[in-house]
Amino acid sequence: MTEPLDLTGLQRRLAEFAAARNWQPYHTPKNLAAALSVEASELVEIFQWLTPEESARVMADPSAAPRVTDEVADVLAYLLQFCDVLGIDPLAALDAKIARNERRFPVPGPDDGSAGRERSES
């Protein structure tokens, strides 16, 4: 694989893959958003009966680990294809969101006992 591993390169390979199979008519933003959510749920499924502690050790389970990696790939694939068809830059979107969240959720001071008591951003 000589192609560099960056989002843009992967996005181009995904677009070529879909085009070569005439899948573009299926790749409406609505369908790609649904497919993204389906793959995210397949990731949830791996964890649904695990305790928090078991979930932290999931990559040590040789039957679960490759499934986790595979679902990560599927989520990223649909996210990139979704962004591609709509002309959205996912890195710029996240950069702007982090900046916004830094203003919305100021870091508590050292004497502020509330730190970590609540977790409610979205």
Added chain:
Amino acid sequence: MTEPLDLTGLQRRLAEFAAARNWQPYHTPKNLAAALSVEASELVEIFQWLTPEESARVMADPSAAPRVTDEVADVLAYLLQFCDVLGIDPLAALDAKIARNERRFPVPGPDDGSAGRERSES
């Protein structure tokens, strides 16, 4: 923003953001996978009553477009945090997945009428 817009840089900022607010105890793989799927569903929600044609024009709707971009950022944020806590490289995972799919779904030849008739990879 002098920090370069790459996944690793964004991932580090997300980790610092969570650490500064003492949110790491909440960020089990199980919880992050759930949060990822919740954000993916918020993206679906924007499209749920749209026709395929309307969904293709969503970025021309000034009330919907920023919501779409915002949900893309949320999905990517949780995906990167999930990968961070489990030590998964999302780009390598997707690269391997595309290579696998290229073998699983060979490009149909010019006379193969089945091209585009079915769409079933996952």
Added chain:
Amino acid sequence: MTEPLDLTGLQRRLAEFAAARNWQPYHTPKNLAAALSVEASELVEIFQWLTPEESARVMADPSAAPRVTDEVADVLAYLLQFCDVLGIDPLAALDAKIARNERRFPVPGPDDGSAGRERSES
């Protein structure tokens, strides 16, 4: 099957089924909500590449129809188990919600051209 087909009877059979297999420790509200959303996504998966028209004919497809019915059963099963562990009456909840929505979304009059133009309740 002499047991009557009502929600309460099905709910009791589901509870007995889980108890006989010692599955109650897994059936926290959090896990059951996740399992419910996973099953709902498996229903979405059946439809994700279909056009609206194809989706309306899904029960005429002998390979898809039993999957649809099966996923409906799974969604209902987890919804009933979720309600059981939390003491929620799903029929009363829906009855109250419909009454609320009837107030929130008054029926448009005969001359009100807006009827059907928007669809935004949740």
Added chain:
Amino acid sequence: MTEPLDLTGLQRRLAEFAAARNWQPYHTPKNLAAALSVEASELVEIFQWLTPEESARVMADPSAAPRVTDEVADVLAYLLQFCDVLGIDPLAALDAKIARNERRFPVPGPDDGSAGRERSES
């Protein structure tokens, strides 16, 4: 409310509600499945940062309890509407599924140490 609280009655009220607002064109099986999964995710969202123990006490939280009941209503509403447009009987579907699962997952005998160690039906 003199109407009896049964699934069929609620299903009829939901159908009348949608018809009075000319919402039927939006209510394709594909869209209703998506809406169902979105509501299931809104239920997950309430639990996403809670520990298993906190999730068991959610109905004692006066800010969370009505949200939980409301999301249960939404999930059931879309499930019933989905079944209505496709002519599926959800109670019969669940009855058949439970019978199938009773064969797939036999109850372990008293000396079978595996009871409860695994939880993998779907």
